[in-house]
Amino acid sequence: MNLPTSVRLVEVGPRDGLQNEKQPISVADKVRLVDDLTAAGLSYIEVGSFVSPKWVPQMAGSAEVFAGIQRQPGVTYAALTPNLKGLEAALEAKVEEVAVFAAASEAFSQKNINCSIADSLQRFVPLMEAAKAANVRVRGYVSCVLGCPYDGKIAPEQVASVARELYAMGCYEVSLGDTIGTGTAGKTRSMLEVVGRDIPRDRLAGHFHDTYGQALANIYASLLEGINVFDSSVAGLGGCPYAKGATGNVATEDVLYLLQGLCIETGMDMDKLIAAGQRICEVLGKANGSRVARARLSR
Ligand SMILES: CC(C)(COP(=O)([O-])OP(=O)([O-])OC[C@H]1O[C@@H](n2cnc3c(N)ncnc32)[C@H](O)[C@@H]1OP(=O)([O-])[O-])[C@@H](O)C(=O)NCCC(=O)NCCSC(=O)C[C@@](C)(O)CC(=O)[O-]
Incomplete structure (x- = not known):
């Protein structure tokens, strides 16, 4: 399999990266992060989510963040919506x-969105219809594709079944999430081989958390399987509120370094990206989770 000549990165730092933070983060700091990421050349930024503030308090100000950012042409600013109520709020913003x-795991579905997998898919049907009517594209996520914090091993066929349903109901792309970062390159390839039987590979994305330090290896394995969209989080921010111990997504800076080393085009500026990540880490009072950023900043 030839490697792709270009890759699209989906920046999930402002959403996946910040949703788990316990300390308050001001709307101004969130806006600054999104604007910095735009300036660094990201073409797709997940800005926030329209979920229950009781479940994920940190995302409560997402409408204000959307109102404050400087949107640039050619950049998609997206949000998570778990139900019709969330979509309505997103459309308003x-x-x-x-x-x-x-x-892909029943237990995780219950913990994360308080319903079974089948019920969640049913819940998405009116959302998909309303999004279509509003001319808004919908991306789909499947969590726990390489393991679940509650159910353990997940069969690739179960991942394929949920991904297939999301694709069939109109999600233009399905992002496959290694929520707890236990996946390996071998498991990643086997899972993609099964999921890729039903969904074209250019409609799949990889979403790897780096808990076990395997995310870059899993991305490389995915590139070999024909995947060319990856979710990542600046400075490796994040974790999932319903996956204890899971670290952040793979750091965007580290993915960019991998891709640059493979001569794969992304249109991004490493220096600006590192500055964006370092700035938000200083706001949070956290160490930078990107190895590339740490190495460059210590020079
Ligand atoms: C899905 C629900 C709402 C079900 O939660 P529920 O309690 O079953 O919902 P409900 O319909 O019974 O409503 C309960 C309350 O929530 C309100 N509500 C209902 N919907 C909304 C909404 N959209 N926005 C704002 N408020 C909402 C609703 O109005 C009501 O308010 P009350 O009457 O009690 O005052 C809840 O479980 C929820 O919000 N879950 C979100 C969890 C979440 O955001 N998790 C993190 C994102 S997923 C992730 O990180 C994984 C990913 C994508 O990155 C990939 C990977 O790594 O695996």
């Missing part, structure tokens, strides 16, 4: 694209 999220 003039969100250009939304994402629904399901899981």
Whole structure:
């Protein structure tokens, strides 16, 4: 398999990266992060989510963040929406694209969105119709594709079944989430081989958390399987509120370094990206989770 000549990165730092933070983060700091990421050349930024504030308090100000950012042409500013109520709020905030999220594990589905996998898919049907009527594209997520914090091993066929349903109901792309970062390159390839039987590979994305330090290897394995869209989080921010111990997504800076080393085009500026990540880490009082950023900043 030849490697792709270009890759699209979906920046999930402002959403996946910040949703788990316990300390308050001001709307101004969130807006600054999104604007910095735009300036660094990201073409797709997940800005926030329209979920229950009781479940994920940190995302409560997402409408204000959308109102404050400087949107640039050619950049998609997206949000998570778990149900019709979330979509309505997102449309009001003039969100250009939304994402629904399901899981390949029953237990995770219950913990994350308080319903079974089948019920979650049913819940998405009216959302998909309303999004279509509003001319808003919908991305789909499947969590726990390489393991679940509650159910353990997940069969690739179960991942394929949920991904297939999301694709069939109109999600233009399905992002496959290694929520707890236990996946390996071998498991990634086997899972993609099964999921890729039903969904064209250019409609799949990889979403790897780096808990076990395997995310870059899993991305490389995915590139070999024909995947060319990856979710990542600046400075490796994040974790999932319903996956204890899971670290952040793979750092965007580290993915960019991998891709640059493979001569794969992304249109991004490493220096600006590192500055964006370092700035938000200083706001949070956290160490930078990107190895590339740490190495460059210590020079
Ligand atoms: C899905 C629900 C709402 C079900 O939660 P529920 O309690 O079953 O919902 P409900 O319909 O019974 O409503 C309960 C309350 O929530 C309100 N509500 C209902 N919907 C909304 C909404 N959209 N926005 C704002 N408020 C909402 C609703 O109005 C009501 O308010 P009350 O009457 O009690 O005051 C809840 O479980 C929820 O919000 N879950 C979100 C969890 C979440 O955001 N998780 C993190 C994102 S997923 C992730 O990180 C994984 C991913 C994507 O990155 C990939 C990976 O790594 O695996």
